[in-house]
Amino acid sequence: MIQQIIEEGIVLGDLVVYMLLDADDIVLIAESPEGLQDFINVLFDFCQQSKMEVNVGKTKIMIFERRSSLQSQHLKFYFGDSELEKVEQYKYLGSIFSKSLNFQENLENVVQKANKAAFLFWQYIDKFQFIKVSQVLKLYEALVVPILLYNCECWGPLISESLLERTIEVFHRKQLKRILLVGEKCPNAAVYLELGKVPLMKEIKLKVLIFLLHIIRVYPEKHLCWKAFMHLMKSENKYSNFVKSIFVGLKRNVAAFMSNFYEEFYGVEYHQGILSQANKIWTSELVEQLKTKAKENVKLKFYLKITQDQPFGMKPYLDMISNRNSRSYLTRFRCGSHRLNVEIGRWMRIEQLSRKCRFCTSGQMEDEEHMMECSFFEEERNELYEKVQEIIPYFGEADKQTQLKLLFCDSLGMSNLTRKYIGRVMYMVNKNFENK
Numbered sequence: 009m010i011q012q013i014i015e016e017g018i019v020l021g022d023l024v025v026y027m028l029l030d031a032d033d034i035v036l037i038a039e040s041p042e043g044l045q046d047f048i049n050v051l052f053d054f055c056q057q058s059k060m061e062v063n064v065g066k067t068k069i070m071i072f073e074r075r076s077s078l079q080s081q082h083l084k085f086y087f088g089d090s091e092l093e094k095v096e097q098y099k100y101l102g103s104i105f106s107k108s109l110n111f112q113e114n115l116e117n118v119v120q121k122a123n124k125a126a127f128l129f130w131q132y133i134d135k136f137q138f139i140k141v142s143q144v145l146k147l148y149e150a151l152v153v154p155i156l157l158y159n160c161e162c163w164g165p166l167i168s169e170s171l172l173e174r175t176i177e178v179f180h181r182k183q184l185k186r187i188l189l190v191g192e193k194c195p196n197a198a199v200y201l202e203l204g205k206v207p208l209m210k211e212i213k214l215k216v217l218i219f220l221l222h223i224i225r226v227y228p229e230k231h232l233c234w235k236a237f238m239h240l241m242k243s244e245n246k247y248s249n250f251v252k253s254i255f256v257g258l259k260r261n262v263a264a265f266m267s268n269f270y271e272e273f274y275g276v277e278y279h280q281g282i283l284s285q286a287n288k289i290w291t292s293e294l295v296e297q298l299k300t301k302a303k304e305n306v307k308l309k310f311y312l313k314i315t316q317d318q319p320f321g322m323k324p325y326l327d328m329i330s331n332r333n334s335r336s337y338l339t340r341f342r343c344g345s346h347r348l349n350v351e352i353g354r355w356m357r358i359e360q361l362s363r364k365c366r367f368c369t370s371g372q373m374e375d376e377e378h379m380m381e382c383s384f385f386e387e388e389r390n391e392l393y394e395k396v397q398e399i400i401p402y403f404g405e406a407d408k409q410t411q412l413k414l415l416f417c418d419s420l421g422m423s424n425l426t427r428k429y430i431g432r433v434m435y436m437v438n439k440n441f442e443n444k
């Protein structure tokens with residue numbers, strides 16, 4: 009029966025798609041309202057003959073269009089005598105499809121789900137006072153991030169970057185800040201750099217690429233997916249543009265890549281090579297963007313000074329310092345998330361020159377660099393320098409900038425010494441802030 013009206017389906021090259029089946033789920037697809045009603049009638053007849061039932065209450069009609077049109081508002085569809093409800097969005101296989109296919113509702117839904125998971129995650133994680141940052145990060149990436157990226161092979165290429173940024177990336181960054189024990193105001197670039205992570209866009213691109221590699225690995229006879237994909241790539245659309253940009257980035261020709269597989273089989277190793285190349289390229293692209301953002305942010309001047317050679321990468325001190333307070337103070341000091349006058353002045357729009365140190369009479373601006381030499385903390389500093397000198401004999405003779413870098417150098421284990429000094433500074437700064 010269906011074959012008689014097959015021409016009503018969606019034509020993708022020599023492939024006609026009129027139905028998607030998944031377990032007991034049926035999606036009927038047609039280009040025209042009449043075509044869809046014909047399909048529904050066929051389904052109705054089939055159910056009558058085979059004594060099967062369709063849950064009409066759960067059966068919905070969706071019209072995909074850029075903008076709602078009057079014409080589509082007046083359309084009616086019937087399963088037997090029952091009118092079917094038209095909806096603006098529908099959850100199919102775990103993702104919400106909206107009629108304009110911008111996936112905004114889906115992303116909001118995904119964030120809501122991830123929020124619930126994160127609540128339980130933190131309830132559990134907070135019980136372990138001495139768990140390492142790298143372990144928390146791994147667990148978060150295994151338990152919460154997959155909820156955010158569920159089905160992104162499908163919606164990833166279709167969403168705008170600004171929508172991605174204000175939905176799942178905002179949520180993701182909030183969790184990274186919690187892992188780092190810094191405040192909401194902590195500069196975003198520093199959060200990624202300090203943890204050695206890049207925005208989720210890279211993960212989305214990788215997942216799409218893995219999906220494509222999976223499509224071309226399937227046997228040709230079963231190649232419905234491949235055919236549909238090749239058709240999609242023939243025209244200008246969001247999906248094909250996204251895929252093309254992926255391959256441009258990898259310096260490969262997408263058409264050749266996708267069609268050559270017929271002639272020769274690319275082994276798993278070859279695929280692994282592509283994936284690791286892609287991972288490398290996209291990571292370094294995003295890292296460059298993060299570095300540029302950090303350079304543009306005055307709050308991160310000190311951060312870039314102490315991490316000069318390598319601002320990107322999970323900093324070893326995060327795992328080395330098990331005391332959470334101590335670690336938090338150090339991270340906040342490094343990442344410009346503190347209450348030094350230079351920062352408070354920014355909040356209150358006080359002129360830079362008036363953001364003077366409250367602890368000494370030097371008249372210098374109260375910023376991170378000054379706190380490392382402020383006379384008020386001389387005693388603590390002498391104690392620190394003495395210990396540092398034992399490990400780095402040339403410390404005393406080094407110039408100021410080198411000393412600064414050495415004090416925050418993780419490979420020499422300095423953070424464990426410096427944290428005590430920073431802890432004292434941050435304690436006094438906070439006390440001063442609260443008494444104000």
Ligand SMILES: [Zn+2]
Pocket residue numbers: 365366367368369370378382383384
């Ligand atoms: Zn001072």
